[in-house]
Amino acid sequence: MEILSINFWEGNLFSYVVLPLLIFFARISDVTVGTLRIVMVxxxxxxxxxxxxxxxxxxxxVTMSKIIQxxxxxxxxxxxxxxxATGNYIGxxxxxxxAVGIVQLQIITRKSADNLIAKLKASGYGITHHEAQGANEKVAVIYTIIKRNELKKVLEIMRTYxxxxxxxxEDVKSISKGVPGFVKPELRWRKGK
Incomplete structure (x- = not known):
């Protein structure tokens, strides 16, 4: 039984199937974790x-030691x-x-933005908006800072109106205390001076 065990660890099945699979999955793990680490940084x-x-x-x-061996x-x-490659994709x-973090969403619309602005406010999102001159016509520009996991909901409101x-x-690294209602309270983790 001991001879069979030694032969498995030194045989072709281990060297060319089991070991590469272990390396493959270990590399997926470390690159996935690395991708998430970069995002967290x-x-x-x-x-x-x-x-x-x-x-x-x-x-x-551990993976590199097996490659060297x-x-x-x-x-x-x-x-x-x-x-x-797979670890990058999965990460x-x-x-x-x-959907960690917060983002700034800028919306530019040629059509009247009054209904969109009203709906965003009614949904509890703080916004800033102004009229601007586009290439050929007047436009409305709307800014809001939201949790990244709420982006889909806000974009759906925008597409409706x-x-x-x-x-x-754009990703936002940090925000400061602003005008009440501008940012939902749970987003205010860093107070400005």
Whole structure:
């Protein structure tokens, strides 16, 4: 029984199937965690980012030690690269689903924005708006800062009241205390002077 066990760990099945699969899944894990860590750094999450960094590096070190131990195994290299690519993809999907942070939404509409403005206010969103001159006509410009996970709801309101409006979305790292009602209270985590 012991001989069979030794043969498995040193055999072709382990070297060219099991080990590459382990490397593939380990690489998916560390790159996914790394992608989330980068997102947390950009959002200013000072506690979560270092914790994710710790796990990312530990997984990477274990994976690299197996690559070095099996330096002549080309299948392990392919698994390493495939895991990296897959980890990036999965990390971005998870980041999108988590919808961490806040964004600034700017809406520019040619059509009258009065109904859209009223609906956004009635839905509890703080907005700032003004008239502006577009390339060929007057436009309304609306700004709002919202939690990223509420973006879909706000865009649906916009599409209902002004379906042809132009909009842009920017990530916001931090906000300061502003005019009451401008930002929902749960967004005010950093007070300005």
């Amino acid at each position: 950009s959002k200013g999450q000072k506690l979560i980012a270092p914790l994710l960094g710790f796990f990312e590096v530990v997984i990477w070190l 099996n330096i002549d195994n080309w299948v392990a290299y392919v698994a390493y690269g495939a895991g990296f 971005l999907i998870i980041e999108e689903k988590l 002004n379906p042809k409006a132009f909009y842009s979305i």
